[in-house]
Amino acid sequence: MKKPKNFDATVRLIASADSASVPYDGPIAMLTKVEAREQERKRKERLEEQVRERIAKAKARAAKEIDWDVIENFIGYGPIDAPVVFIGMEEGLYDPTYLEADLKYRSTFAPVMDIQEAHLGLYKGPDLFGPRARAQKTWWAASDVMLHFDGLTPKDKKHRAALRKQYRTMILGNAKLSDALLVELLPYPSPSKTDWFYGAYKFKTRQEYEAKVTDGRIRLLRSTLEQYPRKAIICYGRDDWKRFKRLFPDDTKWTIVGRFEYAMWNGAKVTLTDHLTSPCFYSDEGLDQLAAIALP
Numbered sequence: 395m396k397k398p399k400n401f402d403a404t405v406r407l408i409a410s411a412d413s414a415s416v417p418y419d420g421p422i423a424m425l426t427k428v429e430a431r432e433q434e435r436k437r438k439e440r441l442e443e444q445v446r447e448r449i450a451k452a453k454a455r456a457a458k459e460i461d462w463d464v465i466e467n468f469i470g471y472g473p474i475d476a477p478v479v480f481i482g483m484e485e486g487l488y489d490p491t492y493l494e495a496d497l498k499y500r501s502t503f504a505p506v507m508d509i510q511e512a513h514l515g516l517y518k519g520p521d522l523f524g525p526r527a528r529a530q531k532t533w534w535a536a537s538d539v540m541l542h543f544d545g546l547t548p549k550d551k552k553h554r555a556a557l558r559k560q561y562r563t564m565i566l567g568n569a570k571l572s573d574a575l576l577v578e579l580l581p582y583p584s585p586s587k588t589d590w591f592y593g594a595y596k597f598k599t600r601q602e603y604e605a606k607v608t609d610g611r612i613r614l615l616r617s618t619l620e621q622y623p624r625k626a627i628i629c630y631g632r633d634d635w636k637r638f639k640r641l642f643p644d645d646t647k648w649t650i651v652g653r654f655e656y657a658m659w660n661g662a663k664v665t666l667t668d669h670l671t672s673p674c675f676y677s678d679e680g681l682d683q684l685a686a687i688a689l690p
Contacts (some may be wrong), residue, residue: 413680456515458495461501462596466607467614468500468584470577471509471567475622478543478574478689480536481615481638482669485583490591492517496583497595502580509567509576532630533576535670535681537562539628540574542685550680577618579637580604580613612640624662628688640668654687663690 487493500517513519521528537558541547548554565571582592582603590600597603619627619641629638635655639646642664648655653674655666665688674680 436683439582456495456499457501459501460497460595464501464503466581466610467505468503468507468581469505469614469618470575471507471512472572472575473569474506474575474618476573476575477623477625478540479577479619479624479627480670481577481579481627481641482532482576483587483631483634483637484578484580487583487585488516488518490585490589493591499686506569506575508569511569515627523563527559530562531671532669533562533566534558535684536574536628536677537566538678538681539685539688540566540572541688542682543573543626549625549684554678577615579608579615579634581611590642593646608637612637616641619662620660624660626689627659627662627664629665630667632667635666651687652683654684656687663688 405464425528487496488648496516503512510523513522518528522530522533538554541554541558541561548557566574575593581601584591587600588605591601592603597606629635629641633639639648642657642659646657646659648657648666653668657664666676667684667688675684
């Protein structure tokens with residue numbers, strides 16, 4: 395069986411999972427606890443300065459005007475040819491106060507982006523990465539699924555939790571290392587489905603927005619899924635299952651298993667599940683069940 399493209403990097407990550415701290419500035423190295431602490435002490439100031447410089451450069455690239463075509467045709471984070479695809483309904487929005495600045499920055503995006511590079515210029519985006527990264531529950535659960543995909547899920551719960559956190563901040567959505575592509579059906583970030591902060595920009599209501607944008611997004615994402623061989627496609631968010639099913643042929647045969655539905659399409663296993671932030675995935679057992687259903 396061919397190794398996943400991030401297999402070696404993940405093995406080194408497991409080897410360093412027990413280290414007190416692992417520097418976050420390049421390839422994942424196999425470090426002892428003493429080496430990791432010493433490197434962190436010596437390189438901390440330089441790394442922080444590098445991060446500040448990268449953030450400043452990212453923000454400087456922001457467009458002067460919002461390019462809605464770029465935003466509406468954005469596909470997601472990670473390699474376009476990834477064997478595993480996660481599909482949600484829409485990205486979250488940390489603070490609507492900074493929406494316009496975020497939209498101008500997003501107007502510079504390529505159709506597919508490295509997840510960390512993309513977030514450097516978004517408000518609070520850099521806080522999602524590094525040794526003290528803030529939590530992101532959707533990506534946290536997706537990272538656990540990907541550890542299963544690589545066959546590298548530790549049996550020890552503490553080791554698994556540490557590895558999952560490192561995987562989330564170092565590998566998931568990385569343009570070079572990730573085996574997962576993270577996609578959203580709708581392109582505008584929002585704190586929730588009940589919020590609408592775009593009335594002054596383009597669409598007065600969420601209903602108008604969804605009516606005008608959804609069909610085009612379905613075509614774009616369907617074409618993206620068809621473009622490369624996939625092994626697993628995981629669509630999360632129970633309220634949106636009907637819309638997710640539109641990505642696949644009408645005659646697709648869906649099978650119900652517990653709280654999941656799944657089907658085979660173009661050689662890939664397609665799974666409909668609850669949102670990855672659902673309490674049913676708070677435990678390792680819940681995540682094990684998701685991986686058992688969703689992965690081939």
